[in-house]
Amino acid sequence: MIPWLLAALSLCTPGTGLPPRHMDSVIRMVEALESPHAGVTVTVAELARALGGCGTPGCRAVLGEPPVVPTAPPALSPDRWQLLTRLLHRDAAVPGAVLAPDGSTVALGPLLAGIEVGLRRAGGGRVPVLDPPVDALYAVTIAEALGTSFLLARAGAGATLGPGGCWDDVDDPQNYTLLGPPSPVPDAVANGAMDGVLLGNRLAGDPIRVAELLRGYYGTGNGTEEGRPPSSYRRRDFGALAGPGKLEEEVLAMLRVLRALPPTRELLEAVGAEEEAAIARRAARDFTERYVECPAIVPRCMWGARPYRGTPKPLALPLGSVYIHHTFSPGAPCRSFAACARAMRAMQRFHQDARGWDDIGYSFVVGSDGYVYQGRGWHWVGAHTKGYNSRGYGVGYVGDFSATLPDADTIALVRDELLPCAVRTGRLRHNYTLRGHRQMGHTDCPGDSLFREIETWRGFVPCPGPGGSSDDTIEAEAEGRV
Template sequence: MYKSLCYCNISTITRNMNGFIKAVESIENENPGLSMLEVVKGIRKTVGFQTNLIENYLGDESDAHNLAMKPSVAAYVSEVVHHKVSKFGEEEGVVLTLDGSNVALAPMLLGLEAGLQSTTKNLIPGLYPLTLTENLAASFLHHAQNEQTSVPLGSKGFWDSIKSPKVYTLSGLPSLATDALLTGGIDGTILGSEVAKFNHLEISLSNLLKSYYSHKLDLAGLDTAPRLISQKRRINFRTLLRFSSLKNQVADALTNHLGFYKNSDRKTLDAVMHEGFEKFAYLYAVCPNIIMRSQWGAAAYIGSPTYLSLPVPYLFIHHTYEPSKPCITFEQCASDMRSMQKFHQQTNGWDDIGYSFVAGSDGNLYEGRGWNWVGAHTKGYNSKGYGVSFIGDYTSSLPVKSAMDMVRYDFTKCAVDAGGLSSSYSLYGHRQAVSTECPGNTLYQEIQSWEHYKQKRSSPLTNHICFPRCPRGTRATLRDAHMHYKRRCVHAT
């Protein structure tokens, strides 16, 4: 997915993690013998990244090495590390990673530096403030004072190109804690904790970043993958983080913003913090990583969508059948999503891709019609339920366990907690509502052990697709490809 890096024209640089890693490799080659900590501090000094908060925890940058590096490399690093959002909504200091995440480099590097210079494994001075709490506190306060023109956290965006990303533009209302800043902060927390616990004197910064961000999954997906990779970010974050401690630090950071007290009392402050933090935990620790439509390159919805009445009572499980192979990379899954949407719109004549959400084997859940729009996944029940499909043909095999767990546990909890899915929802296979082989025999057998599965059709789950009768002496077969029903008559045996 990554193209070769060119530092020649900063206005056209490719902003992906692979490009940044190549720049780090160049710096390491120009400065042999330096430790990972010396390289990280040297990069911070080179780009002039220093605030009172950073100095308080990491010290003055003046004692860092003056790294030798090519002018083009220095300009490139400065360009991709400095974070800011332009008045046009373009977010800088963000790179696209192989797993489809958008990562702000500054909080990731600050977390690493805090961990590298820590003298204790369990308490890393400044780790949370440098990676997460200051951004969260600033965003919560900003939103409290600008409720109509901002969101508390998590503004996402889209790249001008997935293969060669150069410009990242935020969608919708902005926040001071964008999705990329929080993802970078989470990575900084994970990597900072990792280097503080284990001896990493022999590993270089570029190799650490490669092992974390550039791991390529095999057909087993996350099931057999190493522990410390970006695709397992949320798993590691949930395991590592003490949320009560982080919540207390966010509250302390809010208290330090004395200007807010001039117009608000402590009760208001507490309400702002509690609501914001609960949403943060919900979005970044409970829910699966959801790749938004703009991120996978969706075409526009045709016409005007119909909105669901939430919460919906049903969840239907599908397989795509075609594509028949699981996707194990963000690039391939995004391509499959575009292919299915094109088929549904241009061949089936639908307004959009039919599914509500689609599970890849890459660790991501892909937004189809999403939380609020009526789908085209289960005839007769599109307005009453979500349709979640697994990419692949699961007639005689199962999706990888990590993908099934993502739907079975993470998605359903996220959907119920958000008020999209009823807490007493009923789970069905597609074939229980429509005459089809979907979601495949093997997957259908599997979901019968899932929570909320309903064995018998409960009224009114009796709709079928009707076709003309086959001639005498033949029988009908029905296949489901992209929910495009193909019926043919074959000789009876």
């Protein structure tokens, strides 16, 4: 494999005892570097490039050779300077990834590269014109990474996108471990790239200090309870700004640029024009399906799940049904990563300790923070709808929705994103049926208001379903009451 790609294929790093790898830490460093007495002669984005945040051939072709690596600025303590250097140094084992307040993990390289393009455009700075022409904002954030990833996998070997991962401690994140085989575009890089496009585009039209931009976009404090930050809308906003046609166009243009660069020329030697176009089309399609049309799902290790008790029973996919629940208690919707993670842990404790189940009963739980939380997940039988657990997924909304509804975005998270995604990925049949929990047992779940809402959804069936199979009868009825 080409040596400069090796750094993109791992996001796990040993503990360092440095400041936590929170976005908050980054914002505080940026704030210090932007102060009038910082003693820094380059912008924060240029400093990031000097430290290796834009070390790939395509990024260097677009933004130019990086400045000379500076000495530690007096505005940063030795610990903060060491953290920043580790987060951005391309020769390190890890591309710098940090935990954002919304619970997502963001790679700093593409984020700050996009910010540099925005700053240059806002200030009339020079962005080289390449042949063929590329949109610099997409080139340095996502187009090169996508093109390279799908080039490497063109023979059918290797992952092209993902995986996600988990931090060792969300309060003091130091180590981030991937949950599967690595690709050049793991979830952290995808998040950083989408954020880089969105924030670079905003800076180009409304130049403000980078610290102010980051603070407003990500929110402040990992435990903020003040509602959804703009970063939790990154998939929706990126999709609105960069449709698949735009993304395909930019990946194709970047592949043609890479063909002329010595480090990447060998990847394209045997690739003709038709195959090049097919690679760009597939890359844009797959990225859009995974990161724009499907919702982000918070894995169990991120919300602090206990281990499953016993041996999970596999589901036979695709399933034919979905059962909608509300948790009833917690009765208030959770509107932040910290609050939703607490609710998940509380429900799991109740289901395991009070009900005696092997795990949290739901397949998935929906927060009002913009995220779906993994319960039993796509592949394991849950304990959500007595008699029907092996036939369908149980999806529970956090809150009591007897008299009120989840907000429109939270309703759409399941109706317009999770369920269509499950169909596209082969986990749910295209002609699936959807019912409220009350139709399958003696319960008011999912509450009168939410039930009236799901009556309007695709697949809703007004009558009760058939009896469950005999292997479901050992499962208890679950309403998630905590």
